[in-house]
Amino acid sequence: MTDNTLIAPASSQGNHRETISVIPGDGIGPEVVAEGLKVLKAVVGDDYDFEFHKLGADRWKATGEVLPDSELEELRQTRAIILGAVGAAPGDKTMPSGILERGLLLKIRFAFDQYINLRPSKLYPGVHTPLADWVVERGPVDFVVVREGTEGLYAGNGGRFRKGTHHEVATEVSLNTAYGVERVVRDAFERAQRRRNKVTLVHKHNVLVNAGGLWNETFNRIAAEFPNVETDYLHIDAATIMLVQDPQRFDVIVTDNLFGDILTDEAGAVTGGIGLSASANINGTGEFPSMFEPVHGSAPDIAGKHIADPRATILSMAMLLDHLGRPEDAKRIEKAVDDDIAKHGMEQRHTEQVGDAIASAV
Numbered sequence: 001m002t003d004n005t006l007i008a009p010a011s012s013q014g015n016h017r018e019t020i021s022v023i024p025g026d027g028i029g030p031e032v033v034a035e036g037l038k039v040l041k042a043v044v045g046d047d048y049d050f051e052f053h054k055l056g057a058d059r060w061k062a063t064g065e066v067l068p069d070s071e072l073e074e075l076r077q078t079r080a081i082i083l084g085a086v087g088a089a090p091g092d093k094t095m096p097s098g099i100l101e102r103g104l105l106l107k108i109r110f111a112f113d114q115y116i117n118l119r120p121s122k123l124y125p126g127v128h129t130p131l132a133d134w135v136v137e138r139g140p141v142d143f144v145v146v147r148e149g150t151e152g153l154y155a156g157n158g159g160r161f162r163k164g165t166h167h168e169v170a171t172e173v174s175l176n177t178a179y180g181v182e183r184v185v186r187d188a189f190e191r192a193q194r195r196r197n198k199v200t201l202v203h204k205h206n207v208l209v210n211a212g213g214l215w216n217e218t219f220n221r222i223a224a225e226f227p228n229v230e231t232d233y234l235h236i237d238a239a240t241i242m243l244v245q246d247p248q249r250f251d252v253i254v255t256d257n258l259f260g261d262i263l264t265d266e267a268g269a270v271t272g273g274i275g276l277s278a279s280a281n282i283n284g285t286g287e288f289p290s291m292f293e294p295v296h297g298s299a300p301d302i303a304g305k306h307i308a309d310p311r312a313t314i315l316s317m318a319m320l321l322d323h324l325g326r327p328e329d330a331k332r333i334e335k336a337v338d339d340d341i342a343k344h345g346m347e348q349r350h351t352e353q354v355g356d357a358i359a360s361a362v
């Protein structure tokens with residue numbers, strides 16, 4: 001198994017509490033992060049110090065390092081983490097698949113017990129969507145996926161045996177703990193109470209009877225504590241259809257790590273593209289820093305062209321402020337992005353231009 005050991009919680013007395021770590025990363029990461037920080041600073045002034053970490057494909061290629069423990073410890077001592085995107089181009093043979101994913105992104109999510117991977121989706125007026133007119137006419141699309149972030153098929157519970165022979169065996173076992181499922185399901189219900197009071201569980205309990213059984217039973221048990229919250233269940237395959245044909249049925253979706261990964265890419269696509277999809281990896285107890293990142297990747301093909309849409313990162317800054325207990329400041333950013341989308345839609349603008357416009361509007 002991968003070493004997912006939790007490291008000791010940060011002391012609340014630490015003198016680095018008001019520092020935010022920034023990992024601009026690769027490709028368009030640094031470009032969108034610069035705009036995110038521009039908008040964030042326009043709202044919070046100099047309330048926070050920022051500590052930059054050069055991590056990602058370039059660092060690995062130059063030094064062979066992914067995320068040294070000493071640097072993980074530095075991240076741990078800060079209040080929150082902002083991540084742009086990491087990863088080399090898909091065809092880049094010099095960067096083997098999995099190194100950065102497991103060694104950097106998932107290492108942070110696991111080490112800091114970021115069990116709530118929060119991914120909101122909203123269809124803004126004026127945004128191009130592949131949804132059919134008859135679907136859009138039904139009403140606003142506004143839901144959030146609460147994706148489990150530390151377990152499931154991502155846990156690294158597997159191995160390859162008799163490698164390279166005809167008898168090779170490869171396993172990848174989904175790990176689901178009662179504790180892990182309960183805490184994320186509970187978060188979904190609490191979140192629904194602050195929204196439109198509906199939670200949909202997405203799984204595949206007709207086939208994955210073990211993991212699905214635990215999720216389903218936990219969901220029903222927690223649901224009983226929230227009698228005012230409507231519940232719904234969809235198998236993952238049906239959920240992918242509903243997201244396209246009836247996205248208005250969703251308020252809060254709760255699901256496991258891999259189903260959530262897939263569903264949130266689809267959610268981004270149906271609501272105007274992942275250029276607008278923000279996300280938060282939250283440690284719900286506050287023992288460790290949470291991490292805020294756009295859902296999109298490093299897009300090396302457009303890096304340096306200054307055409308990346310920074311609005312997903314900017315919206316992630318709103319999620320960060322919400323998490324830091326500044327909901328009014330978060331709303332200022334959301335409102336400025338709403339207005340920017342209303343005015344400019346998906347018009348092609350320079351990355352900096354978008355950041356400047358939103359920063360001056362907050």
Ligand code: IPM
Nearest residue numbers: 100101102105106261264295
């Ligand atoms: C995401 C990404 C990651 C994931 C990868 C890069 C490890 O696809 O944040 O959705 O699968 O969680």
Ligand code: MN
Nearest residue numbers: 261262265295
């Ligand atoms: Mn993904």
